[in-house]
Amino acid sequence: MIRNSALLRAALAAADRGWSVIPLIPLGKTPAVRGWEDRATTDPDRIHRYWADGARNNIGIVTGRSSLVVIDLDDSHGAHAPKRFAGARHGRDVLALLAARAGEVVPTDTFTVATPTGLHLYFRAPTGLALRNTTAKLGWRIDTRAHGGYVVAAGSIVRNGNYQVVRAEPAAELPRWLAEALTPPAPPDPRPPLRLPNTQAAAYVSAIVDGEARAVTAAEVGTRHIILLKAARTLGRLVGGGELTEHDARNALTAASAPHVGIAGYTTGEVERTIDDAIAYGKRLPRRLRSNI
Structure with a gap:
């Protein structure tokens, strides 16, 4: 006991x-x-x-x-x-x-x-x-x-x-x-907004999310943390700019990471901590695409 x-x-x-x-x-x-x-x-x-x-x-x-x-x-x-x-x-x-x-x-x-x-x-x-x-x-x-x-x-x-x-x-x-x-490296200077029309901006955001999710899923052992960190920072910038909800960013990254969990010691906790830290970092550098945000 x-x-x-x-x-x-x-x-x-x-x-x-x-x-x-x-x-x-x-x-x-x-x-x-x-x-x-x-x-x-x-x-x-x-x-x-x-x-x-x-x-x-x-x-x-x-x-x-x-x-x-x-x-x-x-x-x-x-x-x-x-x-x-x-x-x-x-x-x-x-x-x-x-x-x-x-x-x-x-x-x-x-x-x-x-x-x-x-x-x-x-x-x-x-x-x-x-x-x-x-x-x-x-x-x-x-x-x-x-x-x-x-x-x-x-x-x-x-x-x-x-x-x-x-x-x-x-x-x-x-x-x-x-x-x-x-x-961590010093954050780069924020880029000016692209000022895209709403429909075009939505498609652009969707393409970014899909691309980052695919990169996370395709990552090899030994590179998974770095790639997930980069993807979450990228999506975190969109969250900070109001282009993407944090809920949608987390869901996309979590789903993309799911195939790795349990392989070579990779855990759900590691995924969650990496996403938390990187989205918070990205939100400090908001990226805006639409002209009306």
Whole structure:
């Protein structure tokens, strides 16, 4: 039996480090509360309430609220690495290759948690730089969680294993070379509207959506994140310009990604996070086509 006291102690230990925690469903990774980012806390009284009365909830650490960037290194699950990372069998192999190419060393002197399939490396977020979640941006089998994300914390137990601290030292500052690699490019200057007639604009938007959806569906393993990110940013710009509803953009991208889910470790959660982040980015650069918008 999973003991509530052990989970409670682990949640309090994370909060004692200054990290905001939330309850996750028992044996799972999904938040057990709505509005989880706003309900994350370091308050011991609230944490006791979250894990009161024998609650067996797992523990999540909300990374943005905790000023953390967590690098998630995952196993290949039997998949072959893309050519750029030939020979790699794990995200830690890819990180070693990236470090070598940058003339740096793999950062290991930091708080580290062993997961059922890999490692979580915890780092302090750089001051003044609001990094977001990423999926494979650094490289194959490497994800990151920062603003807008959370990680399953040490002490949690899922059906295929548990999360254990393997290095208990304080979280180190995110190395500069990794911060630079994770910093999104500056947005380009918005293009002026095409000012098309409504009927022509609608057909143009439909063609863009269809083209991006086809590209997402046709993406190969190792390129799926980048292609979905580009497609969602493109559609996000149309959403921001009022040319496309966010509902329609999400539906098109989700349907286009569906054939990939379950292949080489690709998950629905990854798809949703990528779409969320990229549409939000695109909306900052609204693209207008019709003359009356």
